[in-house]
Amino acid sequence: MKLNALEKALMNNPVRAWIQRRYEAPLLEGLGGRIDGLRALEIGCGRGVGTAIILDQFGASEVDAFDLDEQMVRLAQxxxxxxxxxxxxxxxxxxxxxxxxxxxxxxxxxxxxxxxVPAWQRAVAEIRRVLRPGGRFYFMEVTGQALTRRSYRHFFVHPITNRFSRADLVAELEKQDILVGERIVERFFGDFIYGVGRINAA
Ligand SMILES: C[S@@+](CC[C@H](N)C(=O)[O-])C[C@H]1O[C@@H](n2cnc3c(N)ncnc32)[C@H](O)[C@@H]1O
Structure with missing residues (x-):
């Protein structure tokens, strides 16, 4: 589902970029490590700040990145x-x-x-499909608890049904053999979760 105008403005600004570079990337790197020389995919890349982080801060040798919103992809380009x-x-x-x-x-x-993503379980299956044995899935996500807050419902547009808690997301990932274990943390009273899942090597 594409963002509404307000969420787009919140995503496409220097404060969000600063948080992504200085807070989210180090947190995820602490959980899953660097990825020097590896090939990465970014889903929902938005305007491409995360893509540059994956290349420059995480050390990926190459990145493929996509977004549902062609306007976001143009900004990223x-x-x-x-x-x-x-x-x-x-x-x-x-x-x-x-x-x-x-x-x-x-x-x-x-x-x-x-x-x-309304059918987020389908997206998890796709992530699993494109990952190699031993591959890793780095995620920052927003829980259903956050999406039910009045502020979120008033200002933003998200799918309403079939949302996930931390436990729901971990259970779905592990059902698809993307093992999270202890590599997950909550922030902001459980509204945000950061984690890294790993597929067993063949
Ligand atoms: C909250 S924004 C995050 C953008 C970017 N990753 C960031 O951190 O700044 C969510 C992004 O996911 C994209 N998106 C939503 N549903 C999608 C889907 N099914 N496939 C790919 N991208 C999607 C939206 O267009 C939007 O750019």
Missing amino acids: RRLAAYPPSRLRLWVGDATAIKAEDASFDVVFDFGILHH
């Missing part, structure tokens, strides 16, 4: 124009039907998109 096509590919796409081969990525990143 502008922001990331300096990266060569050998390191970066951007496209319009849907996390519930990822345009990529099975087992084609070492790492998948999700900076806050699954809570926008």
Whole structure:
């Protein structure tokens, strides 16, 4: 589901970029480590701040990134124009039907998109499908508890049914063999969760 105008304004501003670079990326790196030389996919890349973080802070050798919203992809293309096509590919796409081969990525990143996807379990199955054995899934997510707060309901637009708690998300990931274990933390009274899942090596 695309963002409404207010959420887009909140996402596409320097404060959000600062939080992503200085708070979220170090937290996720602490949970899952760097990914030097690996091939990564970012789902729901928005305007591409996370994509640059994956390349520059996490050390990925190459990144594919997509978003449902063509306007966001255009912003990302502008922001990331300096990266060569050998390191970066951007496209319009849907996390519930990822345009990529099975087992084609070492790492998948999700900076806050699954809570926008009505059939989020389908997206988890797609993430599992495109990850290689031993692959990792880094995620920052917003729980159903947050989405039911009056502020969220008043200002933003999200799917209302079939939302997830921390336990629901971990259970679905582990059902799909993406094992989280202790690599997960809650922030802001359980409204936000940060974690890293890992598939067993073959
Ligand atoms: C809250 S924003 C986060 C954007 C970016 N990851 C960030 O952290 O700034 C969620 C993004 O997910 C995208 N999105 C929503 N549903 C999607 C889907 N099914 N497939 C791909 N992207 C989706 C939206 O267009 C939006 O850019």
